[in-house]
Amino acid sequence: MGGRGVLPTNDALGSITDNDAVTVKTSQRRLLRKSSSLYRFTHWAFLGPAMFFITVFIFVPAIYVIYLSLLHWNLLSSHPKFVGLANYKYLFHDSDFRTALSNSGIVSASMVLIALPLGLGLAMLADLGLRGTKLYRTILFGPYVIPLVASGLIWSLLFNGRHGLVDQVLSIFGIQGPNWLGSQPYALIAVIVVTIWQFTGYYMLIFLGGLQGVPVGLKEAAKVDGAGGWRVFTSVTLPSLSPSIFFAVVVCIIQSLQTFDQVYIMTNGGPDGSTTTLVYYIFRQGFGMYNIGPATAASVILLVILAVLTFIQLRVSQRWVVEA
Incomplete structure (x- = not known):
């Protein structure tokens, strides 16, 4: 034990x-x-x-x-004065600001209604897998990588009234071209043409990425059920592309509301302010006239516009964007 x-x-x-x-x-x-x-x-x-x-x-x-934006301040003076919302009241009574706001809206609407459908059509052609597709995509995307200042200079020469290529081509058909950059409304049309040319290739790549993500099985199943090409596009392709479309619309509106370089190079806001956009108006007020108050107030208004438009698009997208 x-x-x-x-x-x-x-x-x-x-x-x-x-x-x-x-x-x-x-x-x-x-x-x-x-x-x-x-x-x-x-x-x-x-x-x-x-x-x-x-x-x-x-x-x-x-x-x-x-x-x-709440101050009255000219850069040449050293004593800014608090004025509250006076700068905002000044803007809404300023005809130049209203014109700039209207021109920015026209550019944005033109981009959404022309550049986006054009980019979608080009993306569908690129998605067919035809011979030379890589070269085709490179050529179409090329304008987007060109600096806007350089493209503005190029198109200024193309729209030149005496030696421009555009008027020379029109003269072949017996058409006398207008003063593209010096008359209304052709100057704004010229700016819109350059902007569409610059960004369409970028939107094409966005849509092309979306098209390549559409399930092939869905298309084949729709064709087996007797759906034609248009029916397949509206019932299968477009719903699958809705996230890409939403992204492209948001980016397109933001880019078009920031239009500046081509206006500065091609028309300098003229003639008579007919091509002045909101960003160019801010630039002219701030760095041309040294009116810091109105310039910053216009910047705040631009920020609010972009925020409101983006919020509306986000809310609307919940109804029609189909997530994968």
Whole structure:
């Protein structure tokens, strides 16, 4: 009996088991707290730099612009004066601002109604897989990578009244071209043509990516059921393209409302303000007349317009965008 150990009782075993369970639970809680803290640290470590740059380069300048829009300040004077909403009242009574707003709307509507359908049609041709498709896509996308200043100079030469290629081509058919860049409404039409030429290839690539993601099986099933080409396009292709269409519409409106370079190079806002867009109006007020108040107020209005349009599109898209 002296060589054998004393066996623990059931009560002792129970107490040991309970102590071990408490120890395990405590360790698990500590591990969970450590992992949670590590997760939060990693989370903010990745978000921190991005949030810093967004705050410094977007939020802070935006707040400062809103503050400047409440001041009467000419850059030549050193004492800005707080005037509240007077700059906004000035804009809505300024005929030049209303013209710029109208021109920006016309450019945006033209881009949505012409450039987007044209880009979709070109994307459908590129999706056919015909010979030379890669060269075809490269040529169509080429204008988008050309700087807007360079394309504005090129098209200014093409629309030249004396030696321009456009008038020379029209003269072959006995048509005398107008003063494209010096008369209304042809100057705005010329700006719209250049903008459509510049961005259509970009929209083509957006739609082409969407077309290549349309399930082939759905098209084949629709054809087996007797659907024709138009029926397949409206019932299968378009619904599958709705995310790409939504993205292209949002980008198109934003890009067209920011039209500036081609106006600055080709027409300088003329004749008589007929090609002045909202961004060009901001530039002229701020850097031409040094009227910081109206310029920043117009910038705030542009920001609000873009935010409202994007919000409306997001709400409307919930009804017709088909997610894959």
